[in-house]
Amino acid sequence: DAKTTQPNSMESNEEEPVHLPCNHSTISGTDYIHWYRQLPSQGPEYVIHGLTSNVNNRMASLAIAEDRKSSTLILHRATLRDAAVYYCILRDSGAGSYQLTFGKGTKLSVIP
Amino acid sequence: EPEVTQTPSHQVTQMGQEVILRCVPISNHLYFYWYRQILGQKVEFLVSFYNNEISEKSEIFDDQFSVERPDGSNFTLKIRSTKLEDSAMYFCASSVGRGETDTQYFGPGTRLTVL
Numbered sequence: 624d625a626k627t628t629q630p631n632s633m634e635s636n637e638e639e640p641v642h643l644p645c646n647h648s649t650i651s652g653t654d655y656i657h658w659y660r661q662l663p664s665q666g667p668e669y670v671i672h673g674l675t676s677n678v679n680n681r682m683a684s685l686a687i688a689e690d691r692k693s694s695t696l697i698l699h700r701a702t703l704r705d706a707a708v709y710y711c712i713l714r715d716s717g718a719g720s721y722q723l724t725f726g727k728g729t730k731l732s733v734i735p
Numbered sequence: 736e737p738e739v740t741q742t743p744s745h746q747v748t749q750m751g752q753e754v755i756l757r758c759v760p761i762s763n764h765l766y767f768y769w770y771r772q773i774l775g776q777k778v779e780f781l782v783s784f785y786n787n788e789i790s791e792k793s794e795i796f797d798d799q800f801s802v803e804r805p806d807g808s809n810f811t812l813k814i815r816s817t818k819l820e821d822s823a824m825y826f827c828a829s830s831v832g833r834g835e836t837d838t839q840y841f842g843p844g845t846r847l848t849v850l
Contacts, residue, residue, distance in 0.1 A: 653835075654835075655835045655836060661778070665843055665844070666739075666826045666828070666841030666842050666843055666844050667778060667826070667828075667839075667841045668841065669838040669839070669840070672836060672838075710778075714835040714836075715835065720791060721766065721768070721783035721785075721790055721791045721833050722768070722780035722783065722791060722793070723770075723778075723780065723839060724780065725777050725778040725779070726777065727777060
């Protein structure tokens with residue numbers, strides 16, 4: 624899997640928007656960008672994924688740069704429950720691999 | 736909403752003992768996975784399982800580990816002779832398919848402590 628780079632940690636005030644960046648400069652044309660998060664003492668949880676176009680779901684939005692070398696996960700109004708480690712993961716449709724490869728992710732702290 | 740369940744939530748064992756960690760994947764899912772996370776470290780892939788056989792495994796998944804789907808609902812991870820370094824959270828996951836857009840749904844984990 625292509626490598627991703629994320630900041631180690633970020634802070635946000637409650638009810639403020641949060642933009643979590645991810646760099647993936649070696650992304651290939653067939654790599655999908657996935658985001659998972661891991662709440663304290665829980666298993667990872669799917670957040671969103673995309674290929675080229677920006678995506679929205681009930682949890683978040685994913686903004687993908689035109690050259691696809693970076694993406695941003697957007698939480699529109701951070702709540703205390705959003706405090707978690709957020710992982711940006713690339714999945715290659717052609718690689719034939721089943722696994723998710725987790726990096727260290729970004730630890731998001733939400734301040735009340 | 737369907738979810739992956741795991742038992743027990745915490746397992747304490749003596750070094751050298753065998754342990755079996757149990758998972759019930761989401762009922763219509765066909766692909767099953769085990770991951771582990773040593774305290775303070777990354778989540779690491781161990782193995783994936785489809786159609787009653789291992790489809791992919793990592794270097795961590797050596798001969799001490801085995802997986803099984805003993806019936807239509809359970810998926811188990813067995814560690815034959817536990818070592819201190821096997822202490823970790825073990826997460827089971829399942830997915831409908833194995834494609835690049837398929838979501839893996841994770842269970843809450845089993846914390847394994849090897850003394």
